[in-house]
Amino acid sequence: MELRPVDIARKLDVGTSALRHYEEWGIVPPAKRKPNGYRIYTEEHEAYFLCIRAMYPGFGMAAVRKIMPMIQQGQYTEALWEVNKLQADLYQRKMQATKALEILKPANMKSFLDKRNKDWYTIGEVEREIDVPTTTLRHWEKEGLITPYRDPESGYRKYNREDIRRLLIIRTVQSSVYLLDKVRVIMDKINHLSIHEARKIVMDSLAHMDYQIEQQFRGGFYLYQLIELLKKNIEDS
Numbered sequence: 277m278e279l280r281p282v283d284i285a286r287k288l289d290v291g292t293s294a295l296r297h298y299e300e301w302g303i304v305p306p307a308k309r310k311p312n313g314y315r316i317y318t319e320e321h322e323a324y325f326l327c328i329r330a331m332y333p334g335f336g337m338a339a340v341r342k343i344m345p346m347i348q349q350g351q352y353t354e355a356l357w358e359v360n361k362l363q364a365d366l367y368q369r370k371m372q373a374t375k376a377l378e379i380l381k382p383a384n385m386k387s388f389l390d391k392r393n394k395d396w397y398t399i400g401e402v403e404r405e406i407d408v409p410t411t412t413l414r415h416w417e418k419e420g421l422i423t424p425y426r427d428p429e430s431g432y433r434k435y436n437r438e439d440i441r442r443l444l445i446i447r448t449v450q451s452s453v454y455l456l457d458k459v460r461v462i463m464d465k466i467n468h469l470s471i472h473e474a475r476k477i478v479m480d481s482l483a484h485m486d487y488q489i490e491q492q493f494r495g496g497f498y499l500y501q502l503i504e505l506l507k508k509n510i511e512d513s
Contacts, residue, residue: 279317287322288329298328303344320509323502330498334491335362343499352503359499363492370485373478376448380475388444389437396434399424406444413443421446445474 281292288294298304299315304324307315324344331340339362346355378384392405403410416422417433422442424433435443 277319279319279322281315281317284317284322284325288325290329295325298325301341302348303328303341305348320505323498323505327495327498327502331495334488334493334495335359347499347502347506350506352507355499355503359492359496363489366485366489366492370482373482373485377475377478377482379444380448380471380478382471385441385444385471389441392437392440394437396425396436397440399433399435402435402440402443405440406447408443408447416443416446445471449474449477 281295285292285295295304295317299306304321307317307321310316324347328340328344331343335343339358343355343358346352346358379388397405399410399413402408402413413422417424422439424435424439426432427434
């Protein structure tokens with residue numbers, strides 16, 4: 277069955293240029309051409325396009341661009357394991373965000389800080405207190421997220437309780453949004469390091485993860501359908 281690009285584009289509610297991009301990226305098999313140069317798409321192409329559009333919201337285009345060539349090479353099981361890994365990663369992020377939300381309860385935050393009654397902490401002590409590697413603490417400093425006091429004689433970093441509070445919020449927010457650029461924007465928006473604002477960010481992130489897992493299963497369904505179609509076409513050929 278021959279399908280016109282415009283028919284598939286309408287079905288997916290995208291422009292025909294998007295279909296051409298997918299072909300140029302190598303995430304769908306190359307289409308045959310008519311003498312006039314028009315592409316000829318088949319049922320297989322349609323299944324690829326449907327799968328790509330279904331997987332994109334839950335997995336992102338980078339993952340799609342990794343998985344689709346594996347499907348074309350017949351690496352079906354490997355592709356499914358890659359999908360499984362991405363879903364496991366999302367689960368870990370959800371667990372981290374859920375834990376972060378608990379930490380950011382006002383009573384829990386107060387209890388955490390009340391137990392840290394020293395005036396100053398070394399970078400090694402901060403690493404142990406909030407479970408963040410010193411390399412990460414230095415990186416956050418380099419990125420302008422935190423500016424610890426420097427002892428004028430030794431040059432060593434010294435962190436006070438307010439620094440620890442800020443670092444705890446940074447760690448918590450990053451567990452939900454991951455990208456440091458987003459963390460920086462969020463920290464700039466948080467008025468006086470408001471715990472309420474930080475909790476809202478994490479809750480919004482959790483809500484998005486709930487949406488994302490639904491989309492991942494939807495994308496996985498279309499991926500399974502694509503694999504079954506390809507297997508059937510191989511058997512029939």
